[in-house]
Amino acid sequence: MSEELWPHGMEYTFGNDADEEKAKLFRSLGVTSIESYVTWQTVEERGKDQWDWSLWDKQVEILKRHNLKWVPFLIVGPAYAIPNWFRHTPDHFGCICMEHGIQSKIESLWNPALPGWIERFISEFAKRYKNAGVIESILLGIQGDYGEAIYSVSGGGWTFKYPGEYHNHPGFWCNDKYALEDYRRYFRRKYGKIRKLNRAWGTNWASFEKMDFPARGEKFIEWRAKTSSLDACGRRCWLDFVEWYRNAMTEWADWWMGLTRKYFPDTEIYLCTGGDGYPEHGSNFASQCRVAAKHNAGVRITNEGSHYATNFAITRWVSSAGKFYGAYYGFEPAAGVDEKGIVARIYNATASGARQLHEYNSNVIQSQARIDIQKAHFKYLYSAKPAVDVCVWYPNVSLTLNWQGFFEKAIALRDILDYDYLDETMLRDGALNKYKILVMVHGNIIEESDIKLIRDWVRQGGTLVALDSGELETVEGNKKYHRRMFKLSGGTKAIGRGRTVFVPVKWDNREKFIKKLNRTILKSGIIIPDGVADGVYATVLDSGKVLYLNTTEEFFKKKIILPSGKKIKTKIAPNTITEVQI
Structure with missing residues (x-):
């Protein structure tokens, strides 16, 4: 392999599978590993204990001959990954939706019989391949329609090919007795006494043993539709319900990674996750990164497309939390990407500090033009540490109550500056x-304890910059903190050794806010490589470089302002990545 096509410190994975001819081609493109969907169904389809690994034995031998590594995607849970014979045993238990009470063919993560079957599969796989010398990393497919650490959202097409059609939709897949038992245990631990829960929720349950889900069927659908306009007790009940639902997925991921680490103590392990954090998905990416780090593992998020700023907005929670907790991370496209997407995804991986970039091979090899684009930009795919001193509040509580508006702002703001996300989980840690x-x-609705944590950080010397996104209030409706935190007429308010900067304009009139934010960044001794919304994106790396991505058809002149006041002028070519030494 030529030197310029080696992703230094990175894993570059192509999906899915490779024959002799493609393995040779992939190797020439700098690919380090090939991913395969190693489902339970593919190795024990004919019946219990009738293991057949021949399909994957052949794949492993091809990879070895071409000096490629393997990323087996070990999947148990999704309907297509389950052998049909298992569905006819008493141990099969599909998840059931709250909205319609209909059972899916996807296994419920609360199924008490399932863990034993999963360990049996992982154990047999380890016996076969642990010492084969071919595994680069293991990807875990634990739930949902495809294998991500989210609940069922949108099955169809090839996910129906093996199991047949099944009930699927974005919803809450916890309408079963095992889930209800877990629900009761969770809130007994959280509240201790049923009267405390009743006071918080405005309910009158006699005991934890007799409490039920807040609603089912049509009443649940009606309740879900009004979560943006609930009173204080209603807010707390909904937020607690979603917290439990997300926590169940996090605990399931924790168990899966711990189990896999038991059999593969020295192998990289990635949790496959997806979506964007929508409540029905059941994912808290910060929590997933935290438990991944506990097992010296990582997270791969599978939601990228062709537009860089959108990719940034929906992967940045994972990369921010991964960096903080110490979990490595990688990115995968949700489907096809175009020529610009090839470049945008390389940029996002390096600029985010990712360890792994997954690509579906057809996105690159379907034309010579795409191969040429990939080769021309491959030198920018390398292990890097972005230097990020600014974070943007990811308002998970507000979004859980009213899911709209944040990502559009995050996408637009990325054209001004590079930043990380900070959500409530990361804040508390x-x-x-x-x-x-x-x-x-x-997001104006925040837990009171979180407002206090932010205020304490400001007192210690931090700077909070905000525009008018609504009067700050606690979940219980207390609005006293808004005036305590900000100078309501606009401007700077000193709090301890730090300050808040409030610009009383709405997002649609954000020009004044952006100017104030840029001035604040400059005064804080942070390098400013951009600051202008023009389709050119910049990331400062701790190696003393600025990495630019120009998504437009035009040349741009940029001025990098250093903390010393020195200015470095540079020219950025269109539709490409530019590296500038500072």
Whole structure:
């Protein structure tokens, strides 16, 4: 392999599978590994204990001959991954939706019989391939329609090919007795006494043993439709319900990674996750990264497309949390990408500090023009550490109550500056101490304890910059903190050794806010490589480089402003990545 087509410190994975001819081609493109969907069904289809690994034995031998590594995607849970014979045993238990009470063919993660079957599969796989010398990393497919660490959202097409059609939709897949038992245990631990729960929720349950889900069927659908306009008790009940639902997925991921680490103590392990954090998905990416780090593992998020800023907005929670907790991470496209997407995805991986970039091979090899684009930009795919001193508040509580508006702002703001996300989970674990500036552009409903944590950080010297996204209030409706945090007429308010900067404009009139934010960044001793919304994106790396991505058809002149006041002028070519030494 030529030197310029080696992703230094990175894993470049192509899916799915490779014959002799393609293995040779992939190797020439700098690919380090090939991914395969190693489902339970593919190795024990004919019946219990009738193991047949011949399909994957052949794949492993091809990879070895071409000096390629393997990323087996070990999948148990999705309907297509389950042998049909298992579905006819008492141990099969499909998840059931709250909305319609209909059972799916996807296994319920609360199924008490399932863990034993999963361990049996992982154990047999380890016996076969642990010492084969071919595995680069293991990807875990634990739930949902495809294998991500989310609940069923949108099956269809090839996911129906093996199991047949099954009930699927975005929803809450916890309408079963095992889930209800877990629900009761969770809130007994959280509240201790049923009267405390009743006071918080405005309910009158006699005991934890007799409490039920907040609603089912049509009543649940009606309740879900009004979560943006609930009173204080209603807010708390909904937020608690979603917290439990997400936590169940996190605990399931924790168990899966712990199990796999038992059989593969020295192998890289990635949790496959997806979506964008929507409540029905059941994912908290910060929590998933935290438990991944506990097992010296990582997270791969599978939601990228062709537009860089959108990719940034929907992968940045994983990369921010991964960096903070110490979990490595990688990115995968949700489907096809275009020529610009090839470049945008290389940029996002390097600029985010990812360890792994997955690509579906057809996105690259379907034309010589695409291959040429990939080769021309491959030198920018390398292990890097972005230097990010600004974080943007990811308002998970507000979004859980009212899912709209944040990502559009995050996409637009990325054209001005590079930043990380900070959500409530990361805040409580101390992540805010890594940053000089916190920016708030969306979400006015915040837990009181979180407002206090932010205020304490400001007192210690932090800078909070915000525009008018609504009067700050606690989940219980207390609005006193807004005036305590900000100078309501606009401007700077000193709090301890730090300050808040409030610009009383809405997002649609954000020009004044952007100017104030840029000035604040400059005064804070942070390198400014951009600051202008023009389709050119910049990331500062701790190696003393600025990495630019120009997504337009035009040349641009950029001015990098250093903390010393020195200015470095550079020219950025269209539709490509440019590296500038500073």
